[in-house]
Amino acid sequence: MSFLLTCPHCGVREVADFAFGGEVSVRPRETPTFRELSRYNYFRRNVAGVQREWWYHRSGCRTWFQAERDTRTNVVLRVGLPGELGAELGVGP
Amino acid sequence: MPPKPGERIDRSTSVEFSFDGKKITAHEGDTVGSALYAAGQRTFSRSFKYHRRRGLMCCAGQCPNCLVAVDGAPGIRACTEPVREGARVEHMNARPSLGVDAMAITDAAGPFTPPGFYYKTFIRPRRLWPAYEWVLRHAAGLGRLPREQAERTWRTEYRRRHADVLVVGGGDAGLNAAIAAAELGADVVLADEGAELGGRLLWEGGHDHARKLADRARAAGVEILTSAPALAHFDGLVPVWQGDTLHQIRARHHVYATGAIEQPLVFPGNDLPGVMLSGGARRLLGRYGVRPGNRAVIVTASDRGIRTAIALREAGIEVPAVADLRAEPSRACSRLLSQGVAVLNGWTVVAARGRREVRAAVLAPVAAGESHGQDREVECDLVLVSGGDSPASALITQAGGRTEYDSARGYFRIAEVPPNVTVTGQVAGEGSFQTAQISGEHAGLQAAHALGLGDNRSRGRAQELRSRLAAADRGAEAVPPAEVPHAAGKAFACLCEDVTAKDIHRGIREGYDSIELCKRFTTVTMGPCQGRMCQLPSVRLMAQDTGQSLEQVGTTTARPPWSTVPIGALAGRPFEPAKRSSIHGRHRELGATVRWAGDWRRPYDYGDPEGEALAVHRSAGLIDVSTLGKLLVRGPEAGEFLDRLYPNRHSNLKPGRVRYGVLTSDAGRIMDDGTVTRVDEMSFYVTTTSSGAGAVEQWFSWWLADWGMDVHLADVTQAVSAVNLAGPRSREILTRLTDLDCSPEAFSYLDARHARVAGVPCLLLRIGFVGELGYEIHFPAAYGEDLWDAILEAGAGEDIRPFGLEPQRVLRLQKQHIIVGQDTDSESTPFGAAMPWAVKLDKEQAFIGKWALAHAAEHPATTALVGFTLDNGHVPTEGAVVLDTLGHAAGQVTSARSSRQLERVIGMAWVPAELAQAGAPITILDEGSRRSASVVTEPFHDPSGKLLRS
Structure with a gap:
């Protein structure tokens, strides 16, 4: 895996500068059932396509941000700080 | 031969090297291969399986025939390796010598040793496999690595290079492409595997032209990398290996002018x-x-x-x-x-x-x-x-290009390339001198245009070049037959692995009738040439046997690396970053045994771990704990932020008080532990384990980003040093250095105080990881040695001793204080680790791990962490198995030490939950022998905590 990623603070960097935080998932708001909890803890959608994911600029400004990346091509469509990317995938702020 | 214009060698010089001990004289510019050939050497190697003689074949670093060892490094191609004064060149894969090779007997045994024979032959009887294996391992393979090597002295580097255009291949087409793109203003890098630019021009009479082109490219500002093969194309990143440097080139557009490989x-x-x-x-x-x-x-x-x-x-x-x-x-x-x-x-x-x-x-x-x-x-x-000339398309297919069989020319041509890739020259089927040049310039213009450079004039020029290309005459080529049907003798389809045409026929008959299966069965295309010489012949053979077209047979996948590269070049710079505390110099002077602890270099002991631990019990000891992770958490919502992260409560902590906390994941598993100190209403000072510092900072900032709370986070791990002054005399020693009232009433257990110690501004925490009265003193790192010296000096009368990591481990074990990652693993919850008091399920916040811990509280785990003792002096290995009552493995020993203070062996272990009671007998299986131990559930030392609180 090798591509460029744009940190919202620092700009374009090699992906090796960053730590991957996995796909963005929603933490249950209310007390979940055991099944819901297990799904949240252990299951991932693992899509072949565009997914929203967390990235951490480990070797830079140490900011967590989100990116929308096509997992098939490693093309990063959008990046933004949490909340900036809107609710829907692929729809810009 | 008489001198000729354009030759590479400098006849006025002479270079001497040795080949198998024999002196060889060469000229500057010679390769090992050319010099040996000139000296009359015809056999350069013995083949992989049959140990047949092999001589120079391609003289271009493509085939496996001239692999030699140079100064002990195996697998070097003589035909491209420049001669070096004094180099020691040796043959490989022949004993006793190249001329007489005992293993050549396998050549005569050929009919009995088809592909896969050793799997079939040597598998029975099974018990003899180790003996077979020994013989086979010694018979197979080419080079030989020295058993032991001195510490690596070869300095290699990575270099990242971002460019507009990367041109791979510096022949006629590549050079023209680079010049055209650069002249339109593109930032161009050109990489070529040869020592000199020009490719085929150099030996086919176009050397003057090549030199002129190279000069033009330089003048146009092209960065030129020679002796620099491109290794792969990964998502737009092309690693190019050049001597000590691995250039990681990321270009917006790629021009492949990789040429063709003569078959x-x-x-x-x-x-x-x-x-x-x-x-x-x-x-x-x-x-x-x-x-x-x-x-x-x-x-x-x-x-x-x-x-x-x-x-x-x-x-x-x-x-x-x-x-x-x-x-x-x-x-x-x-x-x-x-x-x-x-x-x-x-x-x-x-x-x-x-x-x-x-x-x-x-x-x-x-x-x-x-x-x-x-x-x-x-x-x-x-x-x-x-x-025939087979296009060198490997990098292009890695970039996403597709090949298809061209029946008129008899090879797989490039049919499709991704939008940011252009192919030109021989690899694109434009191999004549005339068309290579035109297609090169066209590719350069195309690349520049794709990047938004150029103007109407350049677009007109591109148009003109296109029509000239369309009109060009490319000459006829013949498609060679798969093989020549003829009498006896081995006809090799693959020289690297000694695969004959017959072997491929046999493989197909055995059912390996797809090219990928055939590759795995016969190992054709898997040798050092990586299919350069054998891909096309083996595809032809397969098509002939199976009656398929070559298009149907297809090709094997061309995987990286395309060129042979030493692993050392991929490894990058050989360095291990080490963290050292600001007091490290003192530890060295005091004779510390320094060892790795995560990224840190830490004093393991100062030569007497037992004595150091005893000093903490009897008088006082001082340990450098600067490696602890340290975070400042500030803001109006800091208390709530910590309440959400820790299973226990911190928002109700009073300024000047310290509380232990364990961090759990949402699965309820222990991630880290440490202390939380409330410095003032808005600020908390959080310590983490030494190895967990980075992960905790990352964890905190992640949740902060998600929750968006009014909290500010600062990692002060490197800025703040810390020492732990511990032992019954520590209070007296500290009092000599500070105006702070250190009496038990004014500064009691789990209190935190700001004060100057020896003039240094410090934050003092009364906590006791090692189980005696103690003060963890945090202060600006710059004062490290000053404060360390001051405390040791002040305690000289009490025989204060510095103590290292090992005595600290014994001391904390005596208190059954866990080390996260040593006594816990990724499955441990605070309940299993005997710390239910660290979890407040009645807390209003849905803290991280709450739901899982609520479930765990109702469904106890089958194992629990307890202390144990052993009477007979045996210290079990960490990791030894704890057996349940039926004799099955049910847990493991996580820590064990012999304690001088307690005069017995103590430890901690995960044991079946029903045995987690004081006095329960457990059996430890340690490297084959069974040991009886008994469970201890409270601290071995000072169980009531009286000393700690004194």
């Missing part, structure tokens, strides 16, 4: 020394002034061989016959015919004869098939083969 032909004896590719002979002649032979038979599928014949004759080499696979003579053929050379159109070679070297070639008409009526044997010492 061998499959016929019996096609591996004899003296059978060479036509390009190999031309390189020897044109670059190094070496006469490849005296009498050369040439077999060719295109004009390339014809041009070779002309060049050889000009150099005074006899050419008794030229077999041209094409039925119709080309214009170049006619020229050769007019010089009186026998050009046999529609003929090919059906065998090379000779024992050590080739001494004759047998020629026959292609159409003759099995009938041998017209065979003609021609004496010679050189057979030059040119079986």
